[in-house]
Amino acid sequence: MFDEEYLKKIREKKEEWDKNFENAKERNVKFVTDSEIPIKRLYTPLDMKGNYLDKVNFPGVPPYTRGVYPTMYRGRVWTMRLFSGHGTPEETNKRWKFLYENGETGFSAAVDALTFNGIDPTNPDGAPEVGTSGVPLYCIDSLFALTEDIPIDKVSVALVVEPFTSAPVCAMYFNMAKMRGYDIKTLIGTTQNDILTMTVGYIPYKNVAPNHLLRLACDFIEWTVPMKNVPRWHPINFTGYNYREGGIDAVQELAFVFASACSHIDNLVERGWKAEDFVNRLAFHLAAHKDFFEEIAKYRAARRIWATLMKDRYNIQDPKSREFRFHVQTAGSSLTAQTPKVNIVRTAIQALEANLGGCQSLHTNSYDEAICLPSEEAALIALRTQQVISEETRITNTVDPLAGSYFIEWLTDEVEDRVLKYIDKIEKVGSIDKALSTGFLYKEMRDAFLKRRARIEKGEEIFLGVNKYPEPYDTCTDVFRTNESAIQIEVDRIKKLKERRDNAKLEKLLDQLRNVCEKEENVMPIIMEATKEGATVGEICNIYREIWGIWEPPLAI
Amino acid sequence: MSDKKIRVLMSKPGIDGHWRGGIVVSRALRDAGMEIIFGGFQNVKEIVESAIHEDVDVIGLSIHSGAHLAYTQQVIDLLKERGVLNDILILVGGVIPAQDFPKLKDIGVANVFGPGSMVSDIVEFIKERINK
Numbered sequence: 250m251f252d253e254e255y256l257k258k259i260r261e262k263k264e265e266w267d268k269n270f271e272n273a274k275e276r277n278v279k280f281v282t283d284s285e286i287p288i289k290r291l292y293t294p295l296d297m298k299g300n301y302l303d304k305v306n307f308p309g310v311p312p313y314t315r316g317v318y319p320t321m322y323r324g325r326v327w328t329m330r331l332f333s334g335h336g337t338p339e340e341t342n343k344r345w346k347f348l349y350e351n352g353e354t355g356f357s358a359a360v361d362a363l364t365f366n367g368i369d370p371t372n373p374d375g376a377p378e379v380g381t382s383g384v385p386l387y388c389i390d391s392l393f394a395l396t397e398d399i400p401i402d403k404v405s406v407a408l409v410v411e412p413f414t415s416a417p418v419c420a421m422y423f424n425m426a427k428m429r430g431y432d433i434k435t436l437i438g439t440t441q442n443d444i445l446t447m448t449v450g451y452i453p454y455k456n457v458a459p460n461h462l463l464r465l466a467c468d469f470i471e472w473t474v475p476m477k478n479v480p481r482w483h484p485i486n487f488t489g490y491n492y493r494e495g496g497i498d499a500v501q502e503l504a505f506v507f508a509s510a511c512s513h514i515d516n517l518v519e520r521g522w523k524a525e526d527f528v529n530r531l532a533f534h535l536a537a538h539k540d541f542f543e544e545i546a547k548y549r550a551a552r553r554i555w556a557t558l559m560k561d562r563y564n565i566q567d568p569k570s571r572e573f574r575f576h577v578q579t580a581g582s583s584l585t586a587q588t589p590k591v592n593i594v595r596t597a598i599q600a601l602e603a604n605l606g607g608c609q610s611l612h613t614n615s616y617d618e619a620i621c622l623p624s625e626e627a628a629l630i631a632l633r634t635q636q637v638i639s640e641e642t643r644i645t646n647t648v649d650p651l652a653g654s655y656f657i658e659w660l661t662d663e664v665e666d667r668v669l670k671y672i673d674k675i676e677k678v679g680s681i682d683k684a685l686s687t688g689f690l691y692k693e694m695r696d697a698f699l700k701r702r703a704r705i706e707k708g709e710e711i712f713l714g715v716n717k718y719p720e721p722y723d724t725c726t727d728v729f730r731t732n733e734s735a736i737q738i739e740v741d742r743i744k745k746l747k748e749r750r751d752n753a754k755l756e757k758l759l760d761q762l763r764n765v766c767e768k769e770e771n772v773m774p775i776i777m778e779a780t781k782e783g784a785t786v787g788e789i790c791n792i793y794r795e796i797w798g799i800w801e802p803p804l805a806i
Numbered sequence: 807m808s809d810k811k812i813r814v815l816m817s818k819p820g821i822d823g824h825w826r827g828g829i830v831v832s833r834a835l836r837d838a839g840m841e842i843i844f845g846g847f848q849n850v851k852e853i854v855e856s857a858i859h860e861d862v863d864v865i866g867l868s869i870h871s872g873a874h875l876a877y878t879q880q881v882i883d884l885l886k887e888r889g890v891l892n893d894i895l896i897l898v899g900g901v902i903p904a905q906d907f908p909k910l911k912d913i914g915v916a917n918v919f920g921p922g923s924m925v926s927d928i929v930e931f932i933k934e935r936i937n938k
Contacts, residue, residue: 368821373849374821377877378821452846495826620901706926723904724903728903806832
């Protein structure tokens with residue numbers, strides 16, 4: 250990016266500088282990034298590779314290294330979207346309104362473990378968890394309660410459910426919207442629908458095998474976008490965040506995400522669609538972790554890798570369809586229960602990474618999240634943290650302010666190279682469902698978190714208050730408790746629904762779903778009908794289990 | 807001290823899928839020479855049955871769902887009913903508020919390892935309490 254003659258001069262001066270300060274004292278620590286990229290003392294123009302217009306270029310044009318929009322936050326600041334859900338749909342609705350009144354600009358539904366796993370609250374195995382880790386969304390009535398008085402035609406809603414339950418939960422949402430009089434063709438929002446979240450991020454409870462999950466994820470993409478039923482919806486959000494939290498590093502996070510995204514595109518292309526028909530609606534969700542500059546380099550590298558992949562691999566001509574748009578969540582696993590107030594600082598720094606990296610949407614964690622679900626007070630501080638950045642710091646004045654930093658550009662290149670190599674490693678195993686069913690991704694995850702754990706035990710990865718300047722884990726933080734009556738409320742909700750619905754008609758629809766599953770046709774049309782008639786998420790998922798069988802993930806200690 | 811190994815059942819009651827903690831601890835206990843029976847997801851009945859069947863010294867319950875009080879109480883009630891509660895050391899780990907530690911200990915849990923625990927402390931605690 251510099252004139253050869255001038256570079257030569259810099260090189261000479263640099264050698265001189267190196268020699269002069271060869272013995273300058275440095276602390277006896279390893280200067281590496283979180284993903285173990287060795288970091289030099291200093292970066293100079295000598296570390297810049299390639300040329301500006303090919304590699305960095307301007308924002309709003311490929312390869313989008315500097316951002317997907319020409320004006321970025323000068324045009325519109327990122328969406329402040331807090332992942333939120335607890336107790337019952339009514340209580341979650343109350344929290345959503347509270348955050349909205351305080352300036353939140355997008356909603357995101359955190360569902361409970363039963364909703365994730367397609368288990369009705371009448372099942373004793375999961376009953377104690379109704380509403381404890383998110384909002385229970387078991388039937389269409391719950392969706393009405395969740396969104397009551399929420400302007401879902403103006404504010405986007407993220408439904409965080411994965412392929413096993415994305416069809417029934419989202420069908421319930423779309424039916425609810427139709428019944429409220431909205432045209433679902435105009436609805437805006439996102440379904441997470443991420444195959445890796447409920448397989449390697451968390452272990453699935455009585456779900457189906459990865460090849461079926463991949464098919465379900467692609468059915469949903471197909472029905473919403475190329476079939477144009479809900480064309481403005483983001484039908485999938487490749488959620489590197491969830492497995493990053495499990496212990497992998499920034500390079501692995503991006504590689505998992507891209508390998509997965511390519512498998513979905515391949516699946517839809519095999520069905521006869523063109524990649525151009527839907528790739529512009531694919532969305533991403535990344536972590537903002539502890540390594541400040543590596544995370545910023547990661548977001549910049551991600552945009553460039555995606556734009557290049559879309560062009561080289563899928564020959565996508567429309568530049569708009571090569572944009573990498575992403576939501577960020579600050580790192581829950583970086584928080585400690587011992588130093589809850591310090592978590593506010595940690596979260597603020599991570600939020601700044603996401604903003605300096607050009608995210609489209611952001612969730613900031615609450616300071617009490619190492620202990621319990623967020624209290625209202627803690628959630629408000631998390632929202633205010635984003636508002637301090639957007640309203641007070643003036644970082645939004647210009648686009649991609651760190652571009653041109655010798656270090657940032659070098660690190661962006663370095664992350665990009667390593668991600669591309671790791672994608673190859675995954676793709677050697679096969680498509681993403683194979684990488685799961687063979688156990689490959691489980692082994693990669695396990696090795697990563699055992700390595701990280703060893704670093705923490707040895708004090709190489711520092712958690713203030715835990716392995717450095719330890720503090721007791723005390724009872725000073727108020728614990729937010731979810732509603733203990735949620736089980737009864739949800740059991741009653743389903744009971745009422747079952748009394749009201751036409752069970753004979755529903756049985757016929759469920760039989761049709763059995764047929765569709767056996768024939769491997771798109772499940773969405775029949776699930777739209779069945780959930781409208783009152784089918785529960787558990788009833789739909791039980792048919793998947795019946796037809797395809799239950800899958801045990803290949804975990805190894 | 808005999809050369810018989812300490813036997814540990816590591817179980818996840820319920821349906822919440824946060825799996826990392828259970829594996830990290832299992833691995834550390836195995837590396838410390840213990841025998842691990844990794845139960846994975848188990849309902850209360852399955853936990854108690856496999857604890858008895860496998861003749862374990864320790865049950866580790868890994869719970870991140872917020873439902874730790876309900877599940878632990880159910881496991882302890884059933885162990886009591888089967889007459890084996892006093893033979894087995896019960897440990898609970900996961901995202902457990904400090905306020906709940908005394909509640910869990912009152913119902914019969916030997917120790918609770920909350921967020922930020924070091925696995926070396928868990929190994930040490932088990933070795934101290936089980937003399938084999």
